[in-house]
Amino acid sequence: MIQLRNDALQMNSGPSSCRRVTLIGVGTAGVNVLDQMVLDGLASLEMIAFDTDKQVLSGSVVQSKILIGMKTTRGLGVGGDHDFARELAEQDADRIREILEGVDLAIVITGLGGGSGTGLTPEILKVLRAIEASTIVLAVTPFSFEGKRRLDQAKAGTVKLREGADVVLIFANERLSRIPEAQHNVREGFRAMNRILGDTAQSISRLLATRALMQLSLSDMQTLAGRQHGEEGVLENCWVGVASATGIDRQRKVVEKALAGPLFSDAHVWKNGDRILASVVGGPEMSVADFQRVMQVLQRELPVEFPMVAGAAVDESMKDGIMLTLLVARSTEGQITREHGGGKESREEKLSDEMPGLASKPEPEKVSAPVRGKTSKEELEVLATTRSSAEGEEKPRARRGRGKEGREQRYFTEQEELPLDNKVLRGRFEKAVPTMFNGQNLDQPTFLRLKMKLRISPES
């Protein structure tokens, strides 16, 4: 099975693409993402896996696997010590350079907080910069249950990444703890994140490739993610939803599915994000009208208005399907605010508050959402759960209760929270065809569409 993929790889990396685009996985997390991509049949790009742990690499199905620091550690890893990992990478810098020579664009995927990812990535970025390759980093921050040390390392890591890379997109693993599978089984949580990162890397590479239909440039990505994020480093500056759909009305379905992604499951993203990148990948028959329709639906369904850049690419294997990657990022500097101005708090306190899934346990909503045509059964199970719950909307309210806002702000808040998630509002009309009229969804309460402010209940 993997042999087949490699054939495809050789075909695609032929002279048709003049730039050499490489996916680099660093550390256990990064390697796992690449593995997931290979297993999902997404391995159309050159992939290189870097790690200090021999065991991790030998279990990987990625084609090129580079073990760092073999002489010093005999492949036993660095045991979470990122300084040690950095030293090893410095020692092996020439070897790394040899391997990466000729790369034009590198998409580096890594997990922060551990040893290899946090330590090796900045060094690899240095090498890439030296050979004048563009770099985009997709990084995940640890779950909060992984402990404070990892969080601290991750924070320090983000600063280093921003120094070394052109674009840094940081996703929070924590946000996935909402998925019921992740609550029972950590592996499933990781797997979902791997898939999200893989899909994101794939779409970014397609958009930046020279043969894209509507190409995006690196500066578009830079604008999206911002260049600086303070000295401390922001632990989450990117949220993404990936979905694909086929058949009638696929343009609408794909938008709805993407917006229902686990990283969009609470209002957090719409509060803290400020820019959107939409990437549409379609089969050879995708028309401009298809693209336009997706954009129209997207404009309508997005709960907030952010500046948006869009790109489109064609993938022969998609046939009549459409794949949408919705990347919401925070471009501005400074601290990520809490939902309702809870004031400046210490970093640690903020972090635990920011991370969802700790305070409330939302009940899952059953939705079957097969994404890819050739989805495996296992994947279906994961995807079926990647939809946020209707009760997820309860979250901001629970949080509000903890705050010390005045009465005035309280009902104001209630009114503000509602429009954020289009899905929540369908309720009774979940299974019925939405009533659309002049681009408005009439199923949405009129008072919300009119943005009416109501006094609901006297304080008791």
Place this chain on the structure above:
Amino acid sequence: MFSNRDPHIIVAVEVGTHKVCAAVAELSPDGSLMLLGVGESSASGVRKGEVIDFQLAQQSISQALLDAETKTEVQVQEVYLSLTGSHIESRSVMVRTGIEEDDHLITTDHVAELQDQAQHQVIPRDHAVIHELLQRYYSDHQTPCDDPVGLSSQILEGSYHLVYGLQTRLETTVRCIQELGIEVKSCALASYASAQAALTTARKKAGAVVIDMGAGVTDYLVYVDGAVELTGVLGVGGDHMTQDLSLGLKIPYARAEKLKIEHGDLAMDGFASDTTIELAREINFDERLIYREAMTEIMRVRQEEIMQLIEEDIRDRGLWPHITSGVYLTGGSSQVRGLEKLARQVFPVPAHLVNGCTLEGEQTYSQRPDLGTVLGLLRYAQQLELKNGRPRGWDKVRRSLRAVFESMRLF
């Protein structure tokens, strides 16, 4: 027990979003209609007038029919069915035929040919025609006439109002009944049926709008000069009002429905702006106080929007100057307090509530606006039966065969 095969018995069924009704009436030899009773059951598996859960919907229909059978002692075997759903569209078409005979005499054959042409108009793919409602005939030089047979003319033209909807969705509702072993004799657009209950011939002639406010959809139909000029179905209804309340006031759906029925109002008449309503404690629900104004506003803007959309549609087509009789509001959701007043503000013509349908016979149901459609459907069936007459012998077989072919074309 009577059998419904008896040509004197007519059964009309409406599969609504809120409930399923089956009305049974007797057609007396002189052609008048006598209501025997109405069977009802609360509907499940229906949203916005369309079946979304086949099994549940079928159960509801079965219950309603059983209820009707118990109440009227008629064994239901064939029914007339009303159809609705926001996928239903309509447009007016003009068809013509030349009278090539030397005497240019218009015969029933020419009229039949026009009708046939109207039925076979090009409609969007996957759609099926529900009605081709004759508006009027025109002989030479665009002279309108009601009955052209016997006139002399070189050409005969006819304008028809064509109503069509997605075939699969219409089939689903029909199949729901057919699979219970009950024949669907004919179908009618819900608003057309309601109009037969709400409007007299004089009102139709004077130009009138009928709005049937259901739980899932709002059907509307415009009569101008005695003919149907416009029909429409909005996929918004009373359920939306409940849903709005539920979301706006943060209360469960069922609680919102109860609040709507008990206190629902579209205006604050006689209430101070800080009047509150107490929602009593229930299982899984702590008692709460809400402002009456919040409830009223949520409901009012929704209802106002529905009526404004209809008003705009009629205005866009320039029909308001031709409507002199007024707007007639019927359907279950028209029972909400303050509707008539609000309607008068929205529409440029007088608005009236229609309190049910006056039929002879059983009078228990005469004051029920929510039965407007099903009782109107009985009227529609009556007209159809009388038009077709009472077939006998071979004629009966021929007609039933033709009915089969017609229904095959339709569904």
